[in-house]
Every structure is written in structure tokens, then in C-alpha cells.
Amino acid sequence: MNVHFRYSKKNSYSFAVLSPLLPEAGFVDRPVDGIMIYSFTTRQAAKVFMEVKNAGTDSIFIAGGPHPSGAPEETLEYFDYVVIGEGEETLPELVKTIQGREDPQKVPGIAYRDAETGKVGRTPKRPYANLDSYPCFDPHKLRAPIEISRGCPWGCKYCQTPRLFGREVRHRSVDSIVKNAGYYNDLRFIASNAFGYGSDGIHPRFDKVEKLLSALYKIPDKKIFFGTFPSEVRPEFVTNESVELVRKYCANDSLSLGAQSGSDRILKEIHRGHTVGDSISAVECCLEHEIIPTVDFIFGLPTETEEDQEKSLDLVRWICKKGGTVRAHYLTPLPGTPYASAVPSEVSDLVRRELGKLAFGGKLTGYWEKHRKFDKK
Known part of the structure; x- marks a missing residue:
């Protein structure tokens, strides 16, 4: 499954840090099939949510950054997973887990919506990165x-x-x-x-x-x-x-x-x-x-x-x-x-x-x- 960063000028600093950790991932300016990774602030949230809602692609959507980390319940109404806080360790592990068809709920540092109950769950917090x-x-x-x-x-x-x-x-x-x-x-x-x-x-x-x-x-x-x-x-x-x-x-x-x-x-x-x-x-x-x-x-x-x-x-x-x-x-x-x-x-x-x-x-x-x-x- 291909991996893509949804690039914009406003998230370029975050993706500059994360892209070396997912060297196979490319940058796109709209949703495409595969694993889509977003990072955004509160001011960008409404526009991003609408884009994901209307994507019409065969995608797994991952969100990170300030707004998703602070409002995972809201974000999970549109996204499949939220990376909470720092992403250097969590994001590559989550992507590898999805690609390997393993259980993402075993990845520390994420929020997700349980498929059976519909409730939002959080995995244990991950230590801060060096x-x-x-x-x-x-x-x-x-x-x-x-x-x-x-x-x-x-x-x-x-x-x-x-x-x-x-x-x-x-x-x-x-x-x-x-x-x-x-x-x-x-x-x-x-x-x-x-x-x-x-x-x-x-x-x-x-x-x-x-x-x-x-x-x-x-x-x-x-x-x-x-x-x-x-x-x-x-x-x-x-x-x-x-x-x-x-x-x-x-x-x-x-x-x-x-x-x-x-x-x-x-x-x-x-x-x-x-x-x-x-x-x-x-x-x-x-x-x-x-x-x-x-x-x-x-x-x-x-x-x-x-x-x-x-x-x-x-x-x-x-x-x-x-x-x-x-x-x-x-x-x-x-x-x-x-x-x-x-x-x-x-x-x-x-x-x-x-x-x-x-x-x-x-x-x-x-x-x-x-x-x-x-x-x-």
C-alpha cells in the first residue's frame, strides 16, 4: 500500500521532520488511493475535514499535528487514526503495522475508533523523542x-x-x-x-x-x-x-x-x-x-x-x-x-x-x- 503526505505550505515543517522516517512516501496535493497522512492546525481543520469527507478514494487516513492531537474525537469522525503528539516514532510504526495487516491498537501513541463499539480509544502514551x-x-x-x-x-x-x-x-x-x-x-x-x-x-x-x-x-x-x-x-x-x-x-x-x-x-x-x-x-x-x-x-x-x-x-x-x-x-x-x-x-x-x-x-x-x-x- 503506497504512502502519501498531503502536502501544503502550512504543514511543510512537520513533514520535513517526518519524511526522512518514511523515505518511500511521496507528496500529493489531494487525496489519492493508499495511506494518506495529514498534519494541520485548528484554523485548517474544517477545510481538511471536508476534503477527507469528499475524497472518494480507497484510502486509510492518518492525522497528526496540533488540532488532531488536541481533538482526536472530532478528528476521528473523518480519519481512521490520529497520531497524538510527536510522530517520529509513532507514525512509522503505525504505517508499518497497517501495511503488514497487523493490529494498529497495539501501536503506542495513537487514537482510533473501535469498529464494533464506535467508541474512541487511545493506546498508551509514548515517551518523548530524543x-x-x-x-x-x-x-x-x-x-x-x-x-x-x-x-x-x-x-x-x-x-x-x-x-x-x-x-x-x-x-x-x-x-x-x-x-x-x-x-x-x-x-x-x-x-x-x-x-x-x-x-x-x-x-x-x-x-x-x-x-x-x-x-x-x-x-x-x-x-x-x-x-x-x-x-x-x-x-x-x-x-x-x-x-x-x-x-x-x-x-x-x-x-x-x-x-x-x-x-x-x-x-x-x-x-x-x-x-x-x-x-x-x-x-x-x-x-x-x-x-x-x-x-x-x-x-x-x-x-x-x-x-x-x-x-x-x-x-x-x-x-x-x-x-x-x-x-x-x-x-x-x-x-x-x-x-x-x-x-x-x-x-x-x-x-x-x-x-x-x-x-x-x-x-x-x-x-x-x-x-x-x-x-x-
């Missing part, structure tokens, strides 16, 4: 930024990361990262907190960050982009020491920071683990070192009041006035998180108007209420 045991990508097939860390200790209520990958942070070794870096001229990385490399995610180990950056810096003709898209850094990890490492070794002149709110009450409520003061200090530290802070905010958090929103607006204005930029996001309740069933709060007229003005001025991009987007070209 990143060094698996390649970042197949350079001859599909590439992605180099994943240097996985997991997060903080447990923010809106975030799937610790639920998918655990609260113990795992790191790829410097040797492994350097090996993968040979395939790129511009080096970019995946990490929930790039400055947390080598640490427990709570207490910085900038000595280990420097060990990584200095090793990469020695490779000829490479540009290092660290702490910027597609990764970010936590505000309390932005210090003179960490920013100087960027200035010394890296090509980026900006850092992506997750402030999320200008209200200390909200930050405490969502278990963010830092304060507004930490965000202010991070912005000031960046600017002192001639680094542009690009700061993320979430609007529409469930317990957010107009007063909380206006505090966020005040911080957004201050950042823009100082010379930073802001990316606004409207809360999307994600399955598997404490906010999965939450109703996002409405953004007040005042805050909506003022964010719109900043957007038209080129200082703010993104979403700040449902279905409204601005990205000044």
Missing part, C-alpha cells in the same frame, strides 16, 4: 528551519506546546545543529524560546547559547538569524548578555518577543510567568543595543476587560513610539488547552480604532479581532 536520534529534514526532499529545542515549562493557558511536547525542555546537541546547518546559507531555527537553549526553560544558560552560536559562527559563509521568526524569545530572557550574543554572532537586527498582554492581572491569569515590567525591560534592552523589538500581543483573552485591553493598548503605543513594532493576535481557543472551550472577549471600539490607526501607520500587523487582518505592504 531530538538527536532523528534528522531535522532530508536535504534532498523537504527542508525546514533547524529545530533546536522542543517543549516548554510554562503552561500558558492558550498554548498547545507543553500539551503536545511536554513541560521538560529537550535540546538538539550543538554537533547535530552544526551538521544540519551545512545545508543552508541563512540559518533559522525553531524553538519556543531561543534564548532558553541548553536550559530548563526557566533559568537561562547563556553560556550554552554562546557555545551554539560560536560553533555556527565558525562555519564559513553563513548568516545566523537567532531569536527571530520562526522562533521567539521570552521577555525575561532578554538581557544585556543575551542581546550582546545576537550582536556578536548574528545577522538579525530584530528580536521577536512574546509580551501577550499589558495587564499584569491577565499575565498572571494565563500563567504566562513574566510581568509587564519584564516586557518593558526587554524592549528597552533591545533598543539600547540597536535591536528592533517585534512584540506579540494577544487580544480577546477570556477574562480580559476593557481596562486590561487599554493597558495593552498603552504598552503597544509605547513600544511603537520607542521604535519597535507589534504583531497583534486575536485569541483562537485551541483544543487540548485550558481555553479550548473559552469564549474570546470582544475588543472594545476604542482599542479597535487605535490599533487600526497604528496598523495604517505601519507599526502594527496581524489580527486584533475575529476575521479582521491588517498587513501593510
Whole structure:
């Protein structure tokens, strides 16, 4: 039975990691006969479910990624199997089991619907993967930024990361990262907190960050982009020491920071683990070192009041006035998180108007209420 990844640009990072583990699998842009593998987020779920429902193919459908892992019961209304969380070990074993006509219910780390009872079952959870045991990508097939860390200790209520990958942070070794870096001229990385490399995610180990950056810096003709898209850094990890490492070794002149709110009450409520003061200090530290802070905010958090929103607006204005930029996001309740069933709060007229003005001025991009987007070209 042939194996196919249902490719789209939005799942390319996931499939870059998984495709070396299923070297016989190809990439397709629509359902075909055989074993079909999907990975998708909540925003893509409805479209994917409709595609599978109307496929009309002789296929076994396997789903993985953030939405299926958080909502396996819903996903199994359309799919045959769901890979829960990490797929490096589970997916190849599941595919081999299906091809061998063996019992998939013996594969750890999956969800399935029992053919007799119709009930959803889950097999035992699989241990988290050692990143060094698996390649970042197949350079001859599909590439992605180099994943240097996985997991997060903080447990923010809106975030799937610790639920998918655990609260113990795992790191790829410097040797492994350097090996993968040979395939790129511009080096970019995946990490929930790039400055947390080598640490427990709570207490910085900038000595280990420097060990990584200095090793990469020695490779000829490479540009290092660290702490910027597609990764970010936590505000309390932005210090003179960490920013100087960027200035010394890296090509980026900006850092992506997750402030999320200008209200200390909200930050405490969502278990963010830092304060507004930490965000202010991070912005000031960046600017002192001639680094542009690009700061993320979430609007529409469930317990957010107009007063909380206006505090966020005040911080957004201050950042823009100082010379930073802001990316606004409207809360999307994600399955598997404490906010999965939450109703996002409405953004007040005042805050909506003022964010719109900043957007038209080129200082703010993104979403700040449902279905409204601005990205000044």
C-alpha cells in the first residue's frame, strides 16, 4: 500500500521532520488511493475535514499535528487514526503495522475508533523523542528551519506546546545543529524560546547559547538569524548578555518577543510567568543595543476587560513610539488547552480604532479581532 503526505505550505515543517522516517512516501496535493497522512492546525481543520469527507478514494487516513492531537474525537469522525503528539516514532510504526495487516491498537501513541463499539480509544502514551536520534529534514526532499529545542515549562493557558511536547525542555546537541546547518546559507531555527537553549526553560544558560552560536559562527559563509521568526524569545530572557550574543554572532537586527498582554492581572491569569515590567525591560534592552523589538500581543483573552485591553493598548503605543513594532493576535481557543472551550472577549471600539490607526501607520500587523487582518505592504 503506497504512502502519501498531503502536502501544503502550512504543514511543510512537520513533514520535513517526518519524511526522512518514511523515505518511500511521496507528496500529493489531494487525496489519492493508499495511506494518506495529514498534519494541520485548528484554523485548517474544517477545510481538511471536508476534503477527507469528499475524497472518494480507497484510502486509510492518518492525522497528526496540533488540532488532531488536541481533538482526536472530532478528528476521528473523518480519519481512521490520529497520531497524538510527536510522530517520529509513532507514525512509522503505525504505517508499518497497517501495511503488514497487523493490529494498529497495539501501536503506542495513537487514537482510533473501535469498529464494533464506535467508541474512541487511545493506546498508551509514548515517551518523548530524543531530538538527536532523528534528522531535522532530508536535504534532498523537504527542508525546514533547524529545530533546536522542543517543549516548554510554562503552561500558558492558550498554548498547545507543553500539551503536545511536554513541560521538560529537550535540546538538539550543538554537533547535530552544526551538521544540519551545512545545508543552508541563512540559518533559522525553531524553538519556543531561543534564548532558553541548553536550559530548563526557566533559568537561562547563556553560556550554552554562546557555545551554539560560536560553533555556527565558525562555519564559513553563513548568516545566523537567532531569536527571530520562526522562533521567539521570552521577555525575561532578554538581557544585556543575551542581546550582546545576537550582536556578536548574528545577522538579525530584530528580536521577536512574546509580551501577550499589558495587564499584569491577565499575565498572571494565563500563567504566562513574566510581568509587564519584564516586557518593558526587554524592549528597552533591545533598543539600547540597536535591536528592533517585534512584540506579540494577544487580544480577546477570556477574562480580559476593557481596562486590561487599554493597558495593552498603552504598552503597544509605547513600544511603537520607542521604535519597535507589534504583531497583534486575536485569541483562537485551541483544543487540548485550558481555553479550548473559552469564549474570546470582544475588543472594545476604542482599542479597535487605535490599533487600526497604528496598523495604517505601519507599526502594527496581524489580527486584533475575529476575521479582521491588517498587513501593510
